[in-house]
Amino acid sequence: MKPLTLKDVAERAGVSPKTVSRVINGEAYVRPEVRAAVQRVVDELGYRPNAFARELSSSRSFLLGLYFDDPASAYAADLQRGALARCRTLGYHLVVEQVTRDQPDWLAQCEASLRAMRLGGAILTPPLCDWPELLDLFARIGVAVVRISPGDFPDRAIAVDMDECGAARELTEALIALGHRDIGFIQGDPEHHAAARRLEGFEAAMAAAGLPARPERTLQGDFTFRAGLAAGEQLLTGADRPSAIFAANDEMALGVLVAAMRNGIAVPDQLSIAGFDDAAIARMAWPPLSTVHQPHVEMAAAAVELLTRASGGDRPAEGTLRRLPHRLTLRDSTGPAA
Numbered sequence: 499m500k501p502l503t504l505k506d507v508a509e510r511a512g513v514s515p516k517t518v519s520r521v522i523n524g525e526a527y528v529r530p531e532v533r534a535a536v537q538r539v540v541d542e543l544g545y546r547p548n549a550f551a552r553e554l555s556s557s558r559s560f561l562l563g564l565y566f567d568d569p570a571s572a573y574a575a576d577l578q579r580g581a582l583a584r585c586r587t588l589g590y591h592l593v594v595e596q597v598t599r600d601q602p603d604w605l606a607q608c609e610a611s612l613r614a615m616r617l618g619g620a621i622l623t624p625p626l627c628d629w630p631e632l633l634d635l636f637a638r639i640g641v642a643v644v645r646i647s648p649g650d651f652p653d654r655a656i657a658v659d660m661d662e663c664g665a666a667r668e669l670t671e672a673l674i675a676l677g678h679r680d681i682g683f684i685q686g687d688p689e690h691h692a693a694a695r696r697l698e699g700f701e702a703a704m705a706a707a708g709l710p711a712r713p714e715r716t717l718q719g720d721f722t723f724r725a726g727l728a729a730g731e732q733l734l735t736g737a738d739r740p741s742a743i744f745a746a747n748d749e750m751a752l753g754v755l756v757a758a759m760r761n762g763i764a765v766p767d768q769l770s771i772a773g774f775d776d777a778a779i780a781r782m783a784w785p786p787l788s789t790v791h792q793p794h795v796e797m798a799a800a801a802v803e804l805l806t807r808a809s810g811g812d813r814p815a816e817g818t819l820r821r822l823p824h825r826l827t828l829r830d831s832t833g834p835a836a
Contacts, residue, residue, distance in 0.1 A: 502545045511539040559618035560590045572777035580798030619805035625689040644801040649691020653817040658797045662692045665790040665824045666699025677835035678742040682715040684729045686746035696746045719750050726753025741835045748773035748780040766833035785830035793822045
């Protein structure tokens with residue numbers, strides 16, 4: 499079969515090849531209705547532009563970077579899926595980079611790597627998106643940045659997020675509506691601003707219901723299975739235990755689920771467990787975890803779209819925020835209070 503060309507897309511959409519090129523490259527000066535029509539044809543035909551050929555014929559880079567501190571997490575996997583899919587549609591390539599502050603020369607290493615790659619843009623995930631020295635580095639080199647769920651410096655760069663506090667409050671309210679009055683909470687990594695927002699939502703719902711958020715029921719975690727298991731053992735040992743536990747992400751909630759099994763506590767008959775994120779493990783666990791569906795895939799896709807616009811000359815203003823909706827997902831790990 500003959501490969502699809504830019505001209506094929508132009509003929510089907512009834513526009514010039516130059517207009518198709520502008521739409522694919524995210525450039526300005528294309529009317530919204532024309533842009534939508536061209537994108538519809540691109541999607542229908544499954545057209546994929548050759549990113550390397552485009553780089554040779556222009557001064558732009560069609561390589562985007564996706565930066566994590568832990569690219570192996572379930573959260574990172576969902577973001578990678580969303581970013582990869584949107585990059586393929588737009589004719590970009592994606593490289594995944596890990597950045598940690600474990601070494602004293604971490605910033606110099608990051609700069610050397612960044613200069614060598616010649617990125618067309620970068621997506622920074624938590625907690626990297628709130629490191630001022632990293633933001634300064636990208637700005638100094640001139641690489642456009644989109645931040646996912648930032649907590650600090652709202653006027654720096656472009657951002658995509660969801661209502662972390664509101665979502666945590668909704669899930670806590672759902673537990674209260676099931677009759678739970680004694681609810682434990684396991685916090686996330688304090689380096690992530692989302693952890694503080696989720697705790698804030700939990701405490702707001704408890705206060706609105708006139709329920710005490712007992713300090714001994716709120717334990718520190720770090721978003722890992724190991725932390726959830728340890729906190730679960732602490733909360734579930736002895737006769738005085740909560741009737742429900744809300745962990746600030748699904749990996750910790752899975753740890754609580756294992757702790758309950760170890761202690762012979764039936765879920766949800768004797769204990770309700772809820773998480774946050776709706777990662778794949780939430781659906782594979784038994785019983786499946788009640789959680790908040792965070793639109794990770796959609797957030798990453800939106801970040802790619804914003805980056806391609808920025809590199810194509812249609813740059814959104816600094817401080818632009820695109821907020822995506824979340825969804826409460828109640829499954830079999832929660833039930834009425836005993």
